[in-house]
Each structure stands twice: as C-alpha cells, then as structure tokens.
Amino acid sequence: MSSFEFENGEVLKDVKVEYMTFGTPIYDEQGNIENAIVYCHGSLGNYSSMKKIAPLACEGDVFDENKYFFISLTSLGSPNSCSPSTTNLNSKFPKYSILDVVNFQKQFLKEKFNIEHVLGMIGNSMGGFVSLTSAIHFPDFADFIILGVSSYKVAGHDYVLSKLVNEIITSDPDYAKGELTYSLLRSSRLANLAEFNFGLSKKALRNMSNDELDVELENFGNEMMEIDIYDLKYCNQSCMMYDVENDLDKIKSKVLIIACKQDPHFPPELDAIPMNEMIDDSELIIMDSDLGHLCFNELETISDDLKRFMNNF
Structure with a gap:
C-alpha cells in the first residue's frame, strides 16, 4: 500500500503487506467478489496460519475451495508485513491498536481486491480480537464471523x-x-x-x-x-489494551464462537460462555482437546458443527 495512517495520526509510506489466497472467487453482476472469507491469524503469526482450515477445504467439505475465496494477510505489526522489524523502525514504530490492525486489513482488501464487503471472517486467538473489532466498528462488513479460542477482552x-x-x-x-x-x-x-x-x-x-x-x-x-x-x-x-465488552451489542454479523475446555489462555467459563450470552446472534461450540489453546489445529473434529453453521451461507 502507498501509505497507512494509524489511529494516533502517524503515517507510514510504502507499506508492505504479505498475503496469500486460495479458493475460487465468484463475482456478482457488478464484478465484485461475493464469496470472500478473510482469515485472521494469532499473535505474530502470518498468512500461512490459514493452513489450519486446509484439511476442511476439499470438495464438499466445510470450507470447500470451489465455493469460497480465502484471503489471509500477515497483519499489521507482524514480520514481513508492516512491522517494527520489517520497517527497521524498531522502538520508533508507531504504537498501534487492534482497531489499527482492522483498518490496515480493510484498506488492503479495498486497494488490492476492491472488496468492501466479505462473506465472512475467521479469527484465531488474536485474530478473534481482529474479527470481533471489525464486526463492531463495521457492522455491515461481514455476514458472519468465526472466533476461535478468543475473547472480548484481555483481563485477569x-x-x-x-x-x-x-x-x-x-x-x-x-x-x-x-x-x-x-x-x-x-x-x-x-x-x-x-x-x-x-x-x-x-x-x-x-x-x-x-x-x-x-x-x-x-x-x-x-x-x-x-x-x-x-x-x-x-x-x-x-493485545493488552483490547476490551470491546461494552460494544458487543453493535454486532450485526452472525457469530460462531469456538472454545476449548482445556484452553489455559481463554477458559470457556470466563470468556466464550459469557461472550455467547452477550452477543445476540451467536452460537457456541466447546471443543474437548488436550491441544488447549492450539486446538484450531484439529478443526476436523468439529466438522459437522461447522458444516451446520456454514450451511447458512
């Protein structure tokens, strides 16, 4: 991107964005992609984190690559996209918020793909922060969001x-x-x-x-x-400053919350269950996995539940 402006007003020019796509774009009569799903990775991950859904992308499966067009970008602040290390600004890099990460993503989608509306967003851990923040600040942007082992605030x-x-x-x-x-x-x-x-x-x-x-x-x-x-x-x-608890009523997207009973980061009783109660149009799946916070690596164990949700779209 030619430039990006942070919430605090600071601007960086010649902004690098690392990304990948897979699947099949489907266009409406105006030439807009209407089946885009954006994958949002966890803390300091990158675009390749989208491989977590790859086992479910075969023909006829939950995330059939013939039906959907997936876009995953390395987020603002993560190496190889615009970050302290990539820019060599180090401690002089502008301080950024989760909303900055959202705005960075939206600007890229608009400039690169002319996308102003997506079918859905899938966010894992910090990626859930990004998806939820996007649904709050831009209620008409996504038809659905899927939040995996994530929360509505960093607390306790x-x-x-x-x-x-x-x-x-x-x-x-x-x-x-x-x-x-x-x-x-x-x-x-x-x-x-x-x-x-x-x-x-x-x-x-x-x-x-x-x-x-x-x-x-x-x-x-x-x-x-x-x-x-x-x-x-x-x-x-x-992440430490992330808290959207008081804004959950602004969400219009249909929400699927995926938690893990053994997650030491975001235990369901403290995060997913209260979030499910606070978001009107939401569903909750609680996985049982010794992978704990890393349970998104075995999404195939809940493929039937995911299919039921995705059948709405």
Whole structure:
C-alpha cells in the first residue's frame, strides 16, 4: 500500500503487506467478489496460519475451495508485513491498536481486491480480537464471523501474563536503544518462555516427564528467539489494551464462537460462555482437546458443527 495512517495520526509510506489466497472467487453482476472469507491469524503469526482450515477445504467439505475465496494477510505489526522489524523502525514504530490492525486489513482488501464487503471472517486467538473489532466498528462488513479460542477482552490472568512479558522486555536497559543486542536476545527468549505454559492443556503438560518438559521448553525458547523483540513488544501492547465488552451489542454479523475446555489462555467459563450470552446472534461450540489453546489445529473434529453453521451461507 502507498501509505497507512494509524489511529494516533502517524503515517507510514510504502507499506508492505504479505498475503496469500486460495479458493475460487465468484463475482456478482457488478464484478465484485461475493464469496470472500478473510482469515485472521494469532499473535505474530502470518498468512500461512490459514493452513489450519486446509484439511476442511476439499470438495464438499466445510470450507470447500470451489465455493469460497480465502484471503489471509500477515497483519499489521507482524514480520514481513508492516512491522517494527520489517520497517527497521524498531522502538520508533508507531504504537498501534487492534482497531489499527482492522483498518490496515480493510484498506488492503479495498486497494488490492476492491472488496468492501466479505462473506465472512475467521479469527484465531488474536485474530478473534481482529474479527470481533471489525464486526463492531463495521457492522455491515461481514455476514458472519468465526472466533476461535478468543475473547472480548484481555483481563485477569491473561492481562497479568501480558504485563509480565512487557516488564521482561522493557526492563532490559538495551530496549530503548533500538538495536538488537545479546541482552535483548536473552530478554526476548525469557519473554517468550513466559508464554509456554499457555499453549497445551495442563493435562498434556502433566503427562510429560520433567526431562521431556526440559527439552520442549528449550526448543520452544530457541524457536521463539526468531521473533523480533520489538514486534513482540508492540503486539503484546496492542493485545493488552483490547476490551470491546461494552460494544458487543453493535454486532450485526452472525457469530460462531469456538472454545476449548482445556484452553489455559481463554477458559470457556470466563470468556466464550459469557461472550455467547452477550452477543445476540451467536452460537457456541466447546471443543474437548488436550491441544488447549492450539486446538484450531484439529478443526476436523468439529466438522459437522461447522458444516451446520456454514450451511447458512
């Protein structure tokens, strides 16, 4: 995109957007794509997170690629789209909100595909924040939204986790320098390790021996060091401020909420169930999976429920 303006008024030019599509676009009489579904990934993921729905994209399945046109972009703030690391602005990158992520997405869809209305949005974790925020601020944009292991606000234990990650990063004296140092790499590793306990279910972790956990924790820390510390800090900050509880009555889209009984991030009784009660036209599916917060990797286990929902569209 030629430029993007943030909520705070700051503007970046020559904005990079990474994306992919699959499926079959269907056009109306005016030449507009009428079957677009936008996939919104989780924190610091990218366009390839759309692979989570690939097992259900075969002919006759829930997300039949002959019926739908899927678009997935790497969101604002994530590496390889416009982000602190991609722009090399690091700590000078404009602070952004979840609404900025939504506006970034909408501007891209309009400029690249001339899309001003989509059939639906599918959001996983932070992607659920994006989908829900879009449905609130642009009620006529999507016919449906599917929210996976997500919530209407970051609060309680999840807010404390975000504060901890933020504290680990900003307490490093090298953070403000805007240059990657050994100390920052170490702080980035520690900040990411704080997240390890919020992926798999407690049962799955308990079933591992301590030696196995040592290996898993070490590997996780090493893998997550690939995430730039400034991208992590900005994304964490935007999620930490997310709260749309008082605006849920503005939603016009039909909503499907997918939760997981074993999710340590967003337990259904604290997030999905209250959200289902607060959103008028919503349905709730609670998965049973030891993958916990990562349960979107086995959506095929609820394919019948998803088919019933998608038959409306």
